Amino acid sequence: MPISRRTLIVTLGLAPAVSLLPRAAFAAYPDQPIRLIVPFAAGGNADIVGRLLGEQMSHALGQPVVVDNRGGAGGSIGAEAVARAAPDGYTLLVGSNGPLTVNPFVQAKLGYDPLKDFVAVALTSYAPHVIILNAKVAAKTIPELIALSKQQQISIATSGVGSATHMTLERFKAATGANVVHIPYRSGGALMPDLLGGSIQAAMTEFSTALPLHTGGQAHIIAIASAQRSQLAPDIPTFIEGGVKDFTAASYIGILAPTGTPGAIIAQLQKAIAGGLTSGGAADKLRGMGTEIATPEQMTPDGFAAFIRTDYDRMREAAQLAGITPK
Numbered sequence: 001m002p003i004s005r006r007t008l009i010v011t012l013g014l015a016p017a018v019s020l021l022p023r024a025a026f027a028a029y030p031d032q033p034i035r036l037i038v039p040f041a042a043g044g045n046a047d048i049v050g051r052l053l054g055e056q057m058s059h060a061l062g063q064p065v066v067v068d069n070r071g072g073a074g075g076s077i078g079a080e081a082v083a084r085a086a087p088d089g090y091t092l093l094v095g096s097n098g099p100l101t102v103n104p105f106v107q108a109k110l111g112y113d114p115l116k117d118f119v120a121v122a123l124t125s126y127a128p129h130v131i132i133l134n135a136k137v138a139a140k141t142i143p144e145l146i147a148l149s150k151q152q153q154i155s156i157a158t159s160g161v162g163s164a165t166h167m168t169l170e171r172f173k174a175a176t177g178a179n180v181v182h183i184p185y186r187s188g189g190a191l192m193p194d195l196l197g198g199s200i201q202a203a204m205t206e207f208s209t210a211l212p213l214h215t216g217g218q219a220h221i222i223a224i225a226s227a228q229r230s231q232l233a234p235d236i237p238t239f240i241e242g243g244v245k246d247f248t249a250a251s252y253i254g255i256l257a258p259t260g261t262p263g264a265i266i267a268q269l270q271k272a273i274a275g276g277l278t279s280g281g282a283a284d285k286l287r288g289m290g291t292e293i294a295t296p297e298q299m300t301p302d303g304f305a306a307f308i309r310t311d312y313d314r315m316r317e318a319a320q321l322a323g324i325t326p327k
Contacts, residue, residue, distance in 0.1 A: 029264075030061050030089065031063070032063065032090060033090075034063060034066070034090050034091075035065075035091050035092065036050050036054050036065055036066065036094055037081055037092065037093055039071060039075035039076070039094070039098075040069065040075060041069060042069050045251060046253055047067070048289070049124060049253045050067050050253075053124060053277075053282070054067050055276075056272070057269070057272045059276070060276060067094075074098045074106070074107070075098035075099030076103050076107060079093055079095070079099035080112045082118070083111070083117035083118065083258060083259075084111075084112075086258070087258040087259065087260035087261040087262075089266075089268075092121070092256065092269070093257070094253060094254075095253070097167075097252060097311070097315070098163070099114065100311075101311045102163070102164055102315050105162075105315055105316055105319035106161075106319070106327070108327055115308070115309070117259050118256040118259060119261055119266060119301065119305075120302075121257055121266055121269050121273065121301060122254060122273040122274060122294070122300065123253075123299060124254055124293070124294055125253050125277075125291045125294055126251060127208045127209075127252075127289075127291045127292070128224050128248070128250045129164075129168045129204055129206060129225040129251070130206070130223060130224045130236070131156070131202055131203070131204055131221065132195065132213065132214065132219050132220065133201060133202045133222060134195050134202070135220070136198055136201075140222060142176075143242060145202075145222060146176050146177070150179055153179050153180065154201050155200050155202065156181070156182065156200070157182075157195065157205075158185065159184075159185055159186070159187050159188040160184045160186060161182075161184045162319075162324055163184075165204045167249075168318070170318045171314075171318050183200050188209045195219060196213070206250075207224055207226075207230065207290045208291055215233065222236075223236065223238060223239045223241075224236050224239070225239050226292065227248055232288075252294075252307070252311070255273055256304075257269070266301055270300065270301060274299045274300075
């Protein structure tokens with residue numbers, strides 16, 4: 001069909017405006033590498049999960065997914081970098097308790113708002129918290145530990161003041177009335193030699209960190225803060241079984257994008273993440289480390305957003321219990 005003179009004029013008149021549209025309006029997403037910013041140093045739980053996810057996402061999306069470690073300030077530096085990035089789906093955050101739901105109640109001057117500056121893509125996994133005791137402590141259950149603490153004060157270490165495990169310890173103290181003193185360390189790994197040596201009696205830490213010591217008989221985990229027992233160590237009861245009602249806690253990992261990222265891109269990313277954790281070897285590797293895979297609902301944007309809001313409120317309460325004021 002021949003083009004009318006009027007149609008030709010209108011089409012040519014629109015050409016300059018069309019040329020000003022963003023590149024994403026013409027290119028299928030993604031058409032370049034994607035950066036996963038891990039707001040911690042290499043080698044930690046967030047880094048390990050981020051690299052496993054990056055491999056799965058790369059296969060699904062057909063583009064390289066590059067892990068960029070930007071540690072510092074409890075995860076706040078890396079999180080702020082993502083919050084200020086272009087909302088185009090090419091810069092994502094490997095988010096966790098610290099930058100999302102703990103730092104707002106510990107750090108007075110955050111350069112971002114965790115509830116407003118990010119859009120949730122998918123929760124991926126979480127490592128439940130546990131209490132592990134050194135071999136010299138006679139208690140074998142939560143009720144026995146509480147009873148022992150009434151006779152003598154128990155020292156329980158965590159990975160630091162304001163850490164996720166510290167918040168869990170404060171919740172445990174409030175729920176049980178246990179007489180314990182908090183011993184802060186720089187990380188979960190740093191406290192383990194002192195636990196084994198007997199300098200500290202116990203630790204509240206991630207299941208993935210404590211599991212090798214438990215299975216090796218060097219120390220014993222008396223409770224896991226999950227809704228059900230772990231298949232990796234079914235001999236360990238839950239806190240709930242130990243009489244601490246509805247007590248669950250974990251260090252979680254999830255993927256977020258800057259607010260304003262188009263919904264179609266979020267949906268594409270979520271599909272790639274969920275697909276990578278429901279098939280292939282990534283999920284098996286994570287479970288083998290003592291990490292639990294998120295539920296299908298938690299792997300959705302709405303499900304992860306609800307999870308963050310719930311944990312945010314829980315951490316606010318824990319900070320108040322601990323007497324922590326932002327500095």
